[in-house]
Amino acid sequence: MAPAISADSQNVTDFVVKKGNGIKGLAESGLQSVPKQYIQPLEEQMDMQNIVTHEFIPVIDMSKGDDLKLICDAAEKWGFFQVINHGVPIEVLENVKVATNSFFGLPAEEKLKYTKENSVTNNVRYGTSFVPEAETSLEWKDYLSLFYTSEKEASAFWPKECKEQALEYMKRSELLITRILEALMKGLNVTNIDAPTSTMLMGSKRINLNYYPKCPNPELTVGVGRHSDISTITVLLQDDIGGLYVRGIDGKGWIHVPPITGSLVINVGDALQIISNGRYKSIEHRVAANGSTNRISVPIFVNPRPKDSIGPLPELLEMGEKPIYKQVLYSDYAKHFFNKAHDGKKTIDFANI
Numbered sequence: 001m002a003p004a005i006s007a008d009s010q011n012v013t014d015f016v017v018k019k020g021n022g023i024k025g026l027a028e029s030g031l032q033s034v035p036k037q038y039i040q041p042l043e044e045q046m047d048m049q050n051i052v053t054h055e056f057i058p059v060i061d062m063s064k065g066d067d068l069k070l071i072c073d074a075a076e077k078w079g080f081f082q083v084i085n086h087g088v089p090i091e092v093l094e095n096v097k098v099a100t101n102s103f104f105g106l107p108a109e110e111k112l113k114y115t116k117e118n119s120v121t122n123n124v125r126y127g128t129s130f131v132p133e134a135e136t137s138l139e140w141k142d143y144l145s146l147f148y149t150s151e152k153e154a155s156a157f158w159p160k161e162c163k164e165q166a167l168e169y170m171k172r173s174e175l176l177i178t179r180i181l182e183a184l185m186k187g188l189n190v191t192n193i194d195a196p197t198s199t200m201l202m203g204s205k206r207i208n209l210n211y212y213p214k215c216p217n218p219e220l221t222v223g224v225g226r227h228s229d230i231s232t233i234t235v236l237l238q239d240d241i242g243g244l245y246v247r248g249i250d251g252k253g254w255i256h257v258p259p260i261t262g263s264l265v266i267n268v269g270d271a272l273q274i275i276s277n278g279r280y281k282s283i284e285h286r287v288a289a290n291g292s293t294n295r296i297s298v299p300i301f302v303n304p305r306p307k308d309s310i311g312p313l314p315e316l317l318e319m320g321e322k323p324i325y326k327q328v329l330y331s332d333y334a335k336h337f338f339n340k341a342h343d344g345k346k347t348i349d350f351a352n353i
């Protein structure tokens, strides 16, 4: 099939970014090769020589009663783990995947209503890549990002194709999130989580619906470039396709996070690395593009509130630890992250002392 649009750069940007077709629309137009703005520099392309196959991120069974130490050890060593028997019903997970496909299945003119230019609220955003205006190479991904403020606002503004399912997934994950954060705090000898600590750990939430269309040259581009999340923790639902890679513990190589039906991937974000004074690690990760099939994922980013100031917990400093991060306003930290292309672990330098 001939491409519906010419490969001219301006045309591609117009079609994908401005007209709301997304990279999904472009991929479905029958394109034979990735347009040049999607070609990543050689050092960012996925090199299969760099895949570590003898190491695995832990899988923790939350029903066994021995999860506390396993969670803390995994967060310290790997920054990533998967949980099974976590209490979030499988139908809730299946429903949010179906809803993700429903949203991205909408015609471009419907999705266009939620772009940065058109959305009636900053808290609902449909977009493509990460920050197209700041990136030299684009990422092969479309997304819908939903910042939760209240049930009322979500009911009024979230797209009807995914509103209920996304809200249900968020609500049903709350207990799991609390349990994991409490375990992580216990690991730091913080047993009394007071109100300010609680809001710093989980005062706000953002849910993203990610869509990675099938790609004609997956080796040349990326689904998501190397980055660490800026959350305290991220709860990620992925489908059964695979493609998420996590930096190995020695900083070398990439470890695949294999899809496990019914599981959720948990990772530490920069905010928790800062709050824990470097004890828990926010590990770099990336998503490969796929040459044979579409992929979806649905992360919940558990965050401080924008107006919260974050820094190493006073309890740690009182125990004699020397702070390695300063206090930063979370909204400043987030702004720093969202104003530039993904750049691995560099974001956290913003909070270095």
Ligand SMILES: O=C(O)CCC(=O)C(=O)O
Binding pocket: 208, 210, 224, 229, 236, 238, 243, 244, 285, 286, 287, 296, 297, 299
């Ligand atoms: O799609 C995935 O598996 C991960 C996505 C991701 O890293 C992110 O949205 O921050």
Ligand SMILES: [Fe+2]
Binding pocket: 227, 228, 229, 285
């Ligand atoms: Fe991420």
